[in-house]
Amino acid sequence: MNRLGLPNLGVGVGLRTVHYAHILETTPDVDWFEIISENYMQTQGRPLHILDQIAERYPVVMHGVSLSIGSTDPLDREYLRELKALRDRVGARWVSDHLCWTGVAGKNTHDLLPTPFTDESLRHIAARVREIQDFLGARIALENPSSYVEYTSSTMREHEFLAALAFEADCGILLDVNNVYVSAFNHGFDAREYLAKIPYDRVVQVHVAGHTRHDTHIIDTHVGPVEDDVWELLTDAYRRGCTAPVLLEWDAEIPSFDVVHAEALRANVAIGKSARGDAA
């Protein structure tokens, strides 16, 4: 159990439309599903109808991409109201989003843009997290995004900022070990050193995913199976005290549900290695 009192749900799978029929017809033995919150907002049609049925059968967690917690625009109250209504409708166990901003001056890039790691950003984001948590009546978790730039103005490393933010705002962390791997390559830092500095009592969930490697950079595409290096980071995180549930994200060239689920269940092998003390 983490500091937020949220349960370890086991190994989950990101819910995607191509798997709707299979899940409803066969009720596969999956521990839990994570939904992308925005896929069920600003719609009253079939997506919500499907989600209602899935939420009746499985624990559901909400993961958003549009909270834009780091933006200097005012918080979007209508978005928050809709987020809360969806959370209540499906009984989501918790709500998460990303340590990022998606736009400014009302213009949305729909990307997870990294924030400068400065004292100003820390104060700004911590205040907004507290405000959102008050509104939702529950603590949220923020995920380290994959990033492709760092700012000249940053005065902290990402893991330092994330830990400080979780403390200042009293929120949870969604630790994406694939994103740690991707960002470590793109920025030239040591992924294991990053994991060593994470306050695991605040980690409520872990993400794993595939990525696309180029000669000069790695893109977080959520395509294909999880690379061995990323599984080893999951083992490392568990060895360092992580107890959070693990979820696989697969968003491009999505295979059958059974293939995705089997890939997700490899997390149990990685976690088992940490318990046995195998080399990661």
Added chain:
Amino acid sequence: MIDRKPEPKIDAAFELRLRERASAMPAGMKPARARPPTVTRRSATDAPALLRDVQTWVSDAVTRPLEDGDTRDAERVVTGGPHLSATDRLDLYRWGYHARLVECLADDYPAVRHALGEDAFDTLCHGYAAAYPSRSPSLNSFGRHMAAHVRANGGAHADFLEGLARLEWALGETIHAPPAPVLALDELQSFGEAEWAVARLPASETVRVLRFDHAVNRYFQAFRDGDAPTIPEPQPTATAIYRRGFTVWRMDLTPAMSGLLASLFAGATLGEALSAIVAHAEDANALAEAERNVMVWFREWVAGGFFARVELGGR
């Protein structure tokens, strides 16, 4: 004139084509060019001082048109990495931004994309993103201006493409429309002839009646069937988009059918709407056929959930 009864067409497969968000970069985005990492170290005073200034600068850089060259002065704001310069790193976001929005519009408008060809469609989308940047947390509504955009920028076939865009947008709107009570067949049979004359039948939330200058639905169906349709010659047509349960259907409408529905949805009584058909019927045979079929049409329309309810005694 009255054609044979149009067959409804199912669009169940379309429902899998829902706009789905992910916390990932588009898999098909163009990779960055490899250039030497930037080694310039600017003093802190060169960089935007406040978070707001940094965000404004980055947003402008990321959303700039792709043909607008390199992102100038990137080193002021972002650092070079081990393998890429500051400019190339920032351009990953710029390419991702445009790729994501093109991907979104391609999901919403697959037939328009087919009609235009991929390159022309991409160019159209880049212009669209510049003209109508997203201001919503959701991408569901991002493509809503495409019909107007393609009418202004669709070249020689702009009229046809505008209609095709309206059809494709209506399909998405119908999918996302809230479930709402609709008039049931049982209710239809509970009214007497005198009541029908003054009855109003407002449209349900899940029906759209669209009129076109071309055989847009026929083109769309051929596209859906995997054929390679060519852009048709001008020809007035009309199509109803509607949802039965959570499945979306399309039904071609004859001029009499679309005229009747348009009148009803505009608030006319059934008597007024039928009188309008009589007034505009082009020949006696067509009128007779309309009179014979009107009850069949109504049964199908009611079964399809076209009407929200029956209103008697004024608006």
